[in-house]
Amino acid sequence: MRSVFQRSLRAELSELPAAAAAVREWLAGQGVEAHVIHAIDFAVEELATNSIRHALSARAARGEELELRVETTRDSVELSVVDGGAAFDPTRVAPPAPFVDLASAPVGGRGLEMLRRLTPDVRYERVGERNVTRVRAQRGSTQG
Numbered sequence: 001m002r003s004v005f006q007r008s009l010r011a012e013l014s015e016l017p018a019a020a021a022a023v024r025e026w027l028a029g030q031g032v033e034a035h036v037i038h039a040i041d042f043a044v045e046e047l048a049t050n051s052i053r054h055a056l057s058a059r060a061a062r063g064e065e066l067e068l069r070v071e072t073t074r075d076s077v078e079l080s081v082v083d084g085g086a087a088f089d090p091t092r093v094a095p096p097a098p099f100v101d102l103a104s105a106p107v108g109g110r111g112l113e114m115l116r117r118l119t120p121d122v123r124y125e126r127v128g129e130r131n132v133t134r135v136r137a138q139r140g141s142t143q144g
Helices: 013-029 034-055 111-118
Strands: 003-010 065-072 076-083 121-127 130-138
Touching: 003 013, 013 034, 013 065, 034 065, 034 076, 034 111, 034 130
Parallel strands: none
Antiparallel strands: 003 065, 065 076, 076 130, 121 130
């Protein structure tokens, strides 16, 4: 059976914790496995944060919104993050360079690689003036 959760939020980082919590609670209520909830939660945080900080930062003052849509089926959970920012395809971002040790490692820049490891099915398309990024996690398995 297919179930859908949708939520729009202002393009402000302060909106993200409540939206992410709502997604986690909804997924738990759907009986989704903990490891899948974790993967989708990470995807919400990473993709929404990137949209807000990069694609929508200049538009937040104009009331731009970000859309989250989560769809569950018996076999998978799919998250869609939609924003009206500048075109950006996260699937084309090269993996970060390896670092020698933690002391010399740069802070940040590894979220998309972590996302690809947690949810290998990451897709992007530009629909009109909107970025649509989708990630899918398989249920009943322990990916990662």
